[in-house]
Amino acid sequence: MFKKFSVLIVFITSFSTAQNLNSNSTGSFTFTPNGPLSDQPIEVYFHIPSGDITTMPIVFSFHGSGRDGDTHRDFWIDMANENGFIVIAPEFSSNNYPGLGDNYLMGNVFDDGDNPSPETRNPEDEWTFSVIEPLFDAILDDISSTQTTYNAWGHSGGSQFLHRFLFFKPNSRLEVAVCSNAGWYTVPELGVSFPYGIDNSELLESNITHAFETKLIVHLGESDTNQNSSGLRHNTVVDNQQGLNRFARGNYFFNTSEAEAEDMDVAFNWEIDTVPNVGHNAQQMANDALPHILSSALGVVNDNFINFEIGPNPVKNEIRFNNNNSNFSKIEIFNLLGQTLSTINIKPTQNTLATNNLSGGIYLIKFSNQMHSKLFRIIKK
Numbered sequence: 001m002f003k004k005f006s007v008l009i010v011f012i013t014s015f016s017t018a019q020n021l022n023s024n025s026t027g028s029f030t031f032t033p034n035g036p037l038s039d040q041p042i043e044v045y046f047h048i049p050s051g052d053i054t055t056m057p058i059v060f061s062f063h064g065s066g067r068d069g070d071t072h073r074d075f076w077i078d079m080a081n082e083n084g085f086i087v088i089a090p091e092f093s094s095n096n097y098p099g100l101g102d103n104y105l106m107g108n109v110f111d112d113g114d115n116p117s118p119e120t121r122n123p124e125d126e127w128t129f130s131v132i133e134p135l136f137d138a139i140l141d142d143i144s145s146t147q148t149t150y151n152a153w154g155h156s157g158g159s160q161f162l163h164r165f166l167f168f169k170p171n172s173r174l175e176v177a178v179c180s181n182a183g184w185y186t187v188p189e190l191g192v193s194f195p196y197g198i199d200n201s202e203l204l205e206s207n208i209t210h211a212f213e214t215k216l217i218v219h220l221g222e223s224d225t226n227q228n229s230s231g232l233r234h235n236t237v238v239d240n241q242q243g244l245n246r247f248a249r250g251n252y253f254f255n256t257s258e259a260e261a262e263d264m265d266v267a268f269n270w271e272i273d274t275v276p277n278v279g280h281n282a283q284q285m286a287n288d289a290l291p292h293i294l295s296s297a298l299g300v301v302n303d304n305f306i307n308f309e310i311g312p313n314p315v316k317n318e319i320r321f322n323n324n325n326s327n328f329s330k331i332e333i334f335n336l337l338g339q340t341l342s343t344i345n346i347k348p349t350q351n352t353l354a355t356n357n358l359s360g361g362i363y364l365i366k367f368s369n370q371m372h373s374k375l376f377r378i379i380k381k
Contacts, residue, residue, distance in 0.1 A: 021142045024050040026077065028070070031090070033134050036126045040096040044135065045073040045089040049081045053143045057085040058150040059293055060132070062158030064282075065100055065231055067093055072158065075286040082338035083294060086143075088150075090135060092128060103128055105160040106195055109168060116193070116200045129165045133172055149175040153289050155282040156181055156231075163216065163253075167203055170210040178292045180219040180285040181246050183232050185253040188212075188260050189241075196238050205264075212261045216270045217292045220250040221278035221285060229280060246280065276379070287336040291364050291377045294338065310365070314379035317356040319365070323348055327369055334364040355380055 021029075025048050032041040048056070059080070061072040069091030076087040097103040106113035107129040111120040124130055136150055152174055154162035159182035166177055167186065186195050188208050194201035198208070227234075227244040234244075242249040254272040261268035273292070278284045308328075310321045323346070331344045331353060341363070344353070353365075358380045365376045 043091045045069040047077045047087045060152040061089040062154035064157030078337050149173045151176040153178040166211045170207045176215045178217040178289045209266045213267045218254040218272045220274045222274050223279035316381045319353045328367040329369050332366040
């Protein structure tokens with residue numbers, strides 16, 4: 001099904017002028033990778049809340065076509081303060097990374113990503129994707145971090161960068177990727193040439209398998225349906241393959257990927273999450289992405305309670321759940337900034353939770369005992 005290639009693992013060393021990476025700090029530093037990208041430094045915007053920075057989870061936030069790392073850092077500041085994680089937002093400037101499509105969205109894998117060929121495929125140490133892992137190492141070293149993985153969120157063009165990064169960098173330490181409202185996708189689909197499919201991409205079957213096994217959230221605003229939206233790519237290939245708007249294209253990407261994983265008989269650890277009444281709005285999508293970030297970054301474990309569910313959702317006056325086998329002893333309710341609204345101690349025999357005191361909106365509900373916890377997002381009517 002897929003071509004087999006020998007694998008060359010590229011190690012890139014780097015140096016950084018990172019400074020002021022201290023507890024309770026917000027700012028930026030210049031990061032310069034060694035090797036072919038040494039003349040293409042990036043500005044890295046960060047926010048670190050108060051606390052022990054050596055143990056804080058690290059979350060990357062990837063900008064879109066606006067190339068505004070500072071804004072994509074700021075989306076997360078309140079949520080980071082409430083939940084104790086570090087935000088890192090690299091900015092790939094148009095001066096150092098000219099050409100939005102080839103140099104950023106498609107990671108500079110090819111000189112001309114719309115016309116890929118073996119002759120125009122760049123060495124891996126020239127890929128824009130190859131900046132992220134050395135940047136992560138520089139941060140770990142700077143703050144003496146104990147973290148071994150990171151989570152990432154991207155919106156619009158940042159979502160394009162992130163999902164292709166997952167395909168092309170299988171040895172990365174990315175644990176959870178939340179891809180919000182991408183304009184179009186590289187679909188793991190044979191018979192369609194890169195960048196819309198994987199023909200001529202030289203991706204290994206192992207790359208695709210690894211991507212399917214990694215937690216990826218295809219995160220879509222249900223109102224992001226304007227086919228005339230500024231910057232949305234249209235041509236015969238992508239329109240006929242993926243659809244005419246971001247919401248349709250995200251659904252096609254997820255559904256086709258799920259079918260491909262089934263055909264390959266490999267694990268598929270992706271989810272699709274659609275957000276009602278939200279269009280192409282990065283802040284609203286970041287707020288809604290928080291549960292996916294928290295499920296890993298804050299150690300919320302789902303596997304041991306895979307059959308524990310709640311309902312109805314959306315909910316009006318009462319949530320029902322079966323606590324007989326889970327022995328959860330505490331329920332915490334958070335808003336989308338991660339701020340605790342209430343903490344309720346429950347008995348093993350309790351199977352309902354009153355919600356009539358909550359205003360209409362979206363909330364996070366965390367069930368926990370001394371060993372495990374599970375997080376849900378609910379919609380209150």
